Amino acid sequence: MYPANRGRRISLGRLLRAAAMAMLVCPSGASAAQTGASAAQTGASAAQTGASAAQTGASAAQTDIDGLRIHPSPGKTRIVFDLGQPVEYKMFRLRDPLRLVIDISSARFSSDVSNLVLEQTAIRQVRTASRNNGEDIRVVLDLNEEVQPNSFVLQPVMQYGHRLVIDLHGKDQPSLTVALKSQRTLTQMRDVIIAIDAGHGGDDPGALGPGKLYEKDVVLGIAKKLHVLFEQEPGFRSKLIREGDYYVALRKRTEIARSSQADVFLSIHADAFKTSKVSGASVYAISQKGATSETARWLAEKENMADLIGGVGSVSLGDREDEVAEILLDLAQTHSLSFSLEIGDSVLGNLKKVNKLHKKTVEQAAFAVLKSPEIPSLLIETGYISNPAEARKLATRSHQARLANAIFKGVKNSMQSRPPDGSYLAWVKQGKSDEAKTHVIERGDTLSEIAERYRVPFRKLKDFNGLRNDTIRLGQTLKIPPG
Numbered sequence: 001m002y003p004a005n006r007g008r009r010i011s012l013g014r015l016l017r018a019a020a021m022a023m024l025v026c027p028s029g030a031s032a033a034q035t036g037a038s039a040a041q042t043g044a045s046a047a048q049t050g051a052s053a054a055q056t057g058a059s060a061a062q063t064d065i066d067g068l069r070i071h072p073s074p075g076k077t078r079i080v081f082d083l084g085q086p087v088e089y090k091m092f093r094l095r096d097p098l099r100l101v102i103d104i105s106s107a108r109f110s111s112d113v114s115n116l117v118l119e120q121t122a123i124r125q126v127r128t129a130s131r132n133n134g135e136d137i138r139v140v141l142d143l144n145e146e147v148q149p150n151s152f153v154l155q156p157v158m159q160y161g162h163r164l165v166i167d168l169h170g171k172d173q174p175s176l177t178v179a180l181k182s183q184r185t186l187t188q189m190r191d192v193i194i195a196i197d198a199g200h201g202g203d204d205p206g207a208l209g210p211g212k213l214y215e216k217d218v219v220l221g222i223a224k225k226l227h228v229l230f231e232q233e234p235g236f237r238s239k240l241i242r243e244g245d246y247y248v249a250l251r252k253r254t255e256i257a258r259s260s261q262a263d264v265f266l267s268i269h270a271d272a273f274k275t276s277k278v279s280g281a282s283v284y285a286i287s288q289k290g291a292t293s294e295t296a297r298w299l300a301e302k303e304n305m306a307d308l309i310g311g312v313g314s315v316s317l318g319d320r321e322d323e324v325a326e327i328l329l330d331l332a333q334t335h336s337l338s339f340s341l342e343i344g345d346s347v348l349g350n351l352k353k354v355n356k357l358h359k360k361t362v363e364q365a366a367f368a369v370l371k372s373p374e375i376p377s378l379l380i381e382t383g384y385i386s387n388p389a390e391a392r393k394l395a396t397r398s399h400q401a402r403l404a405n406a407i408f409k410g411v412k413n414s415m416q417s418r419p420p421d422g423s424y425l426a427w428v429k430q431g432k433s434d435e436a437k438t439h440v441i442e443r444g445d446t447l448s449e450i451a452e453r454y455r456v457p458f459r460k461l462k463d464f465n466g467l468r469n470d471t472i473r474l475g476q477t478l479k480i481p482p483g
């Protein structure tokens, strides 16, 4: 427990610098879309149908083409090459008869593509041949109709590896806009990143409980469990702000979160109070206009003292830039505060299933560690370490796991209902990808293999498609439920 230091406020000069820094950092965590589409050479040269035979010594540097999938849809045929690694390719059209030729450098087919189902597609026949002494591969699509091809590459995501995608748009399709939209949707899918901050550490033990139980140890235990839960969840990644028993300055904590491009910042604590009777968990968000309760104010002062105790040389209290800083922070925080409160409600809803709550609503206080204006942030007091009964529980791995699980569920539910643009979660929610949302039955497919491939439960796949038995037929289109 720290001495209540009521007379002082934390330096807003520090916050000004933090706010200015925040504005320089690009808020979008989207990884750059890799759109290596080498332009389609239209027009076309002499009719050069692919067929130089000699398939000789294949070199080790060749990329394996693990599969070729063809998906018909209204107005569009999609061709997907599943690749071992990215490839260089060229594509051009030929007339009389209509063909589309795709030359892929330094590649070879490692699977049989002779049994493709071409019904309801723009393709009449697929031919493949090796070129340049077996070094390169040429794929010729004999076409039923005039098409506008559009190609792009996709990086690995979820169950998919590298892919080369070619969309053949029917004549009157708005090919470019459709293709670009689809491309953006697929390439920018990213994980939601949760920064997990175990409070205190090193020379700063945080609150002290009976039997030398330190807050810093309890919260590191919970934080590590929470980290594993997010790392295992599709669409999420997690960053531990501190991974061991050492101190990290408060400002450094938010800097780490920002440089990790975190979408949410969670600071995990275990409280202490003047009397040992108080117990229960509470969740705090940053306050814009002062603390919502006396407890919140007292706690903020206590937690903010950590830098002085944990050992940061130059903590200045009382800075002239205070007023400007306050205005800047108010402007920057409006958005993330409302989302913080939303996530906080969801966390509280889950915490109350495993723990008594000290406060039933999200409290607001001016915590230095939460001052990361563009990132929705919460400070979670998992319980009162000053209460002997609660301290005993907090010391156990099982209770730490229950708390971690409750926080995980609360944050996960919030992020799923309001996923950031361009994230995998947004993609799942909006069901935008026509590639991953359907599967056209090819020869040799079985329902159980399809379920495994798309990582959906077998029963769910059947129910989703209203299938009464396990029989499927060639060319049938199955809808894949979101994972």
Ligand SMILES: [Zn+2]
Residues within 6 Å of the ligand: 199, 200, 206, 207, 215, 268, 269, 270, 271, 303
């Ligand atoms: Zn604490």
